[in-house]
Amino acid sequence: MADTRVTFPQGSVQGTATVRQVVPLPDRRWGVICDRTPFHPLDHTWPDHPADLGVLAISGVPVPVTDCVIGAAPHDTGSLLLGDDIPVRRGAEDWDWHVVHVVTGDLDGVTPGDPVELAVDEERRRGLSAGHTACELVTLAINETFADSWRKPVPVDVRGRPDFDGAALTVSRIHPYGSRDDYRLGKSLRKKGFVTNDLAVRLPERAEQITTLMTGWVEADLPVWVDAPVEELTARRTWNCALPDGTVTVPCGGTHVTSTGQLGTVTVTLDLDAEGSALSMTTALTAAGRTATP
Template sequence: MNSTLVTFPGGRTSGRSPIVGTVPVGGLHGLVVAETPFHPLDHTWPDQPADRGTIGGLPVVDCVTGAQSKTGEVLLGEAVPARRGDEDWEWLVVHVTPAPLPVGSEVDLEVDADFRAALSAGHTACHLAALALNAALAGRWRKDVRPDALGHPDFDQAAITSSRIGPHGSVDVYRLGKSLRKKGFSGDDLDPAQVARQVNDRLEAWVAADAPVRVDVPGPGLTARRTWRCSLPEGEASIPCGGTHVSGTAELGRVEVALSLEDAALTMRTTCGN
C-alpha cells in the first residue's frame, strides 16, 4: 500500500476511492483507501479526535493513523514506532468498520460534516487561545525564549503537556514545574482569573476582527507538514498543525477560556459558540 492521500486539509467531507488494503483491528476491520476526506487520530499528538461518518455505507466507528513497514507489517496508533513522516514507512488512514469490504471496490466516503465543523471550531479556538495566553504571560519571563509568530514568548510550546480538542472547545494542560522555571518563567502569585480576563479580552477582539484562517498544504500526503495561519490584527499568526479549521474567526462566535491552577499545572478550558 502507498501512503494515503488526504483531502480534509482543504475542507472536503466526501469523496470516492478504491479500497487498497485491509487491516485487522481486534474484532473489527480496518479499511485503507487511496484517497480519503477522513481526518484520523494522530498517533504522536492525539489532539483532534477522528472524524465520524461512513465508508461504502458502513459506519466508521474509529479512524486511526497506521504505518506500513518495508516488510509489509502494518501497525496502528500508539503501536507505530516511527516518527510521523518517516520515509521508511507508508503512512495510512485506517477506517475502522464493523464489517469488511472487498479490496479493489470503489466506495463512497462521507464524513459527518456537523461533527467535523464542531471540531474545526474547537481547534481554531484552541490555537487562538494559546496565542492569547502567550501574550498575557509575556511579562513573566526572565530569560529570552523562542517567540511565537506574534513575537510573544511561546509559553504554549514551552510548557504544554497535553491538548485535547472537542466539539466547540479544547482542554490544554501546562506544566509549571522546575524545568519551566529553569527556562526563565515565573509562576509566582499567578492569578488564573486575572490571566483569563486578559486572554478573553484579546479573544473577543480577534473574533470581532473576523480574521481569515487558512491551512497551508504543501502536499496531499497524510504526513505533509501543514501550517495553520490566521491574519490577526497584530500580524500573521502561524502554528504547525495537522488538523481542520474554520475559515474565519467570526465563525467561532464567542470564545472564552477558564484557567485553573493545581499541583504545578495550569489547565486552560476553551469554549466557543454563539
C-alpha cells in the same frame, strides 16, 4: 502501496475512492484503506485532535466508521501497524503511510478495487474544526497575556511573545467547540525565569485578558486557512491566520474553520491546582447555537 491522499485540509467532508486493502482487526472490526479520503485520522504522535467519524458506502452498502487512525507498513515486510504500535516517526522513509477507517460489520466480500463513497459526520467536523482553530489562537493569547511574567529572556512564539505555551505545555486536547490545555509550572519553568508568585491572585484577571484578546480576534472575522502543498498523508501542512498585527503560520495537521468569526462567543477559564504547580486552560465556544462538549 502509495501513501493515502487526504482532502480534509481543504475542508472536504465527502469523496469517492477505491478500496486498497481490508485488514481484520480484533472484536469483529475491520480496517479499510482507500486510495484517498476526506477523513481526518487520530495522530498517535500528538493525539490532540480526535478522529473524524462517519460512513463508508462500499459497493453501495453503508458501513459506520467508528474510529479513524494512522497505519504504516514497512517496505520490507508490508505488515500494517496501527497507531502506537508504529515504531518510527511519521513520514519515515521506507514505510507507507495510510488512513485506516475502522468499521464493524461483515466485510468478507469487500476486495481491493471496490468503489467506495466516503462521508464524514459534518456536525462533528464543524465542532472539532472550531475547537482546533480556537486552540491555536488561545495559545497565542496566553503567551501574550503572560508576557510580563518572565524575568529572563526566553524563546518566543510566531508573534514574538515569550512562548509560555511552548515551555510549559504538557497535554492539549481538542473537543467539539472547545479545548483544554494543561501546563506544568515546576522548578524547571521557574529556573527559566517564569514568575509564579502572584499567579493565583491574578488568575481571574489573566483569564479575562485572554478572553478579551480572543473576543477581539473573533469579532474581527479574520481569514483562517490551511496550506497543504500536496495531498499525501505525511505532507507538511501549516495553519495560518491573518491576525491584525500580521499573519501567523504554525505547523498543524488538523482541520479548521475558515474565519475567526465562525467561532462565536469565547470563554476562557484558568484553574490552578492547590500546590500551584499545574495550570489548566479551558476554552469554550458558543458557535451557531452549539456549545463545547468535552
